[in-house]
Amino acid sequence: MIAGTSRARRTAGTALALVLPLTALAACGGGGGSTAKSAAGSGTGTITVWAHQGQASEATALQNAVKTFNSAQKKVKVxxxxxxxTDYTKTITATDAAKLPDVMEFDGPTMASFVYNQKLAAIDDYVSAKTLANATDAIKAEGEIDGKHYGLGMYDSGLGIYGNKKLLDAAGIKYPTGLSDDWTAAEFTAAVKKLAAKDSDGKSLDLQESNGYANEWGTYGFAPIVWSAGGSLLKDGKAEGALDTSAVASALKTFQGWKKYTDPNTDGNAFAKGRVALSWVGHWMYPAYSKALGKDLVVLPLPDFGDGPKTGQGSWAWGIGADTKNGKAAGAFLDSLLNDTNVTAMTTANGAPPGTKSVLAKNPLYKQGGPLQLFADQLAKPCGDSDITKSCVAVTRPVTAGYPTVTAKFSQALSDVYGGTDPKTALAKAARAIDQDFSDNDGYKLQ
Structure with missing residues (x-):
């Protein structure tokens, strides 16, 4: 997702001033294989663990998890x-596989690149069956390649529309209560226009414009429009015929039309200060928005462009270095890290949707009846990255070592469309560039 700010860990990171799940770096060269050199080892001794430094509360939660593990047994020391x-993903990319740690954290969309470059081992033989079974289906979808799991996350992410109930009611606008009665794209647009007509500056919508769109926020935040329109960033390893369809172009034309009603939000307070009634963003804004609006805050799904509402998902995850000599010990640590105590502590620290079934069911924000139940409901209907149907909701960004090209080309096209470029032209250009890169790299196939 987005590897960048101190808050980026909540979802997955690029250098944006918001907490997102994002990726940035290209697959560094011609790996092309997933031959792991990992060894089970004795299950004892010292193992090394790398993690990116998130906000202070997250770092504390992780450090406490390590201290507890080290003191609870004498076989393994972490x-x-x-x-x-800002240095994390670049560090892994630049480090030879033999010098990487036994266990490492990574931003979800970078996983396939690290597998391709032989830096991650499959974890199925090292973590317990219980740990794998307790991971949510959405988390497992992000961490799986060809039936093997290379990563599991402590938390996930999701998108929605935050609404100001007071302003919506004053404008006489009926809004969704959940996934079952979500707005169509036309209904959402009509609401945006009606709210704008009652606003002094004619602005009613926040799209986090100040972050720009030619970056991971562009892909994470607005690829759901593509998926909801029945398209895809990639299908069977190709963008042409998936990304550049007439339905996707029409959907992005609608997106383009929202610009005149969108507050640039240069101060980050467009929604919190009541300048707009609707904010298209993710779970990470709930603390600030809840504090600002209290009972006037409502959480709504993204609009349906014809193939059902969709959201992005995925965040930071944990895996095992391909060259570890102590996979058993690494797996034992991951079992501990992903237990209820540690996942609860981490998701309390960052407010993200828990990545395990047991913690998600009990979390006060995301459980049934909780203020963010919508995000849990969305993640309970995962699509994976390829089987995107009308009935599923949470879509994993393409699990491919070529993802950096996909996100760079799509997000640039999105930015161009927002700036006035014809959507059909922008999408066709992006699709051609993506397919050329994949052709040049033999489809980034694992061998």
Missing amino acids: KLTLIPD
Whole structure:
């Protein structure tokens, strides 16, 4: 997702001033294989662990998890290294596989690149069956390649529309109560226009414009429009015929039309200060919005462009280095890290949707009846990255080592469309560039 700010860990990171799940770096060269050199080892001794340094409360939760693990048994000792957010993905990319740690955290969309470059081992033989079974289906979808799991996350992410109930009611606008009665794109647009007509500056919508769109926020935040229109960023390894369809172009034309009603939000307070009634963003804004609006805050799904409402998902995850000599010990640590105590502590620290079934069911924000139940409901209907149907909701960004190209080309097209470029032209250009890169790299196939 977005590897960048101190808050980026909540979802997955690029350098945006918001907490997102994002990726940034290209697959560094021609790996092309997933031959792991990992060894089970004795299950004892010292193992090294790398993690990116998130906000202070997250770092504390992780450090406490390590201390507890080290003190609870004598067989394995964990040596934790925290690396600054801005350097983290670059550090893994630049480090030879033999010098990587036994266990490492990574931003979800970078996983396939690290597998392709032989830096991650499959974890199925090292973590317990209980740990795998307790991971939510959405988390498992992000961490799986060809039936093997290379990563599991402590938390997930999701998108929605935050609404100001007071302003919506004053404008006489009926709004969704959940996924079952979500707005169509036309209904959402009509609401935006009606709210704008009652606003002094004619602005009623926040799209986090100040972050820009030619970056991971563009892909994470607005690829759901593509999916909801029945398209895809990639289908069977190709963008042409999936990304550049007439339905996707029409949907992005609608997106383009929202610009005149959108507050640039340069101060980050367009929604919190009541300048707009609707904000298209993710779970990470709930604390600030809840504090600002209290009972006037409502949480709504993204609009349906014809193939059902969709959301992005995925965030930081944990895996095992391909060259580890102590996979058993690494797996034992991951079993501990992903237990209820540690997942609860981490998701309390960052407010993200828990990545395990047991914690998600009990979390006061996301449980049935909780204020963010919508996000849990969305994640309970995962699509994976390829089987995107009308009935599923949470879509995983393409699990491919070529993802950096996909996100770079799509987000640039999105930014161009928002700036006035014809959607059909922008999408066709992006699709051609993506397919050319995949052709040049033999489809980024694992061998």
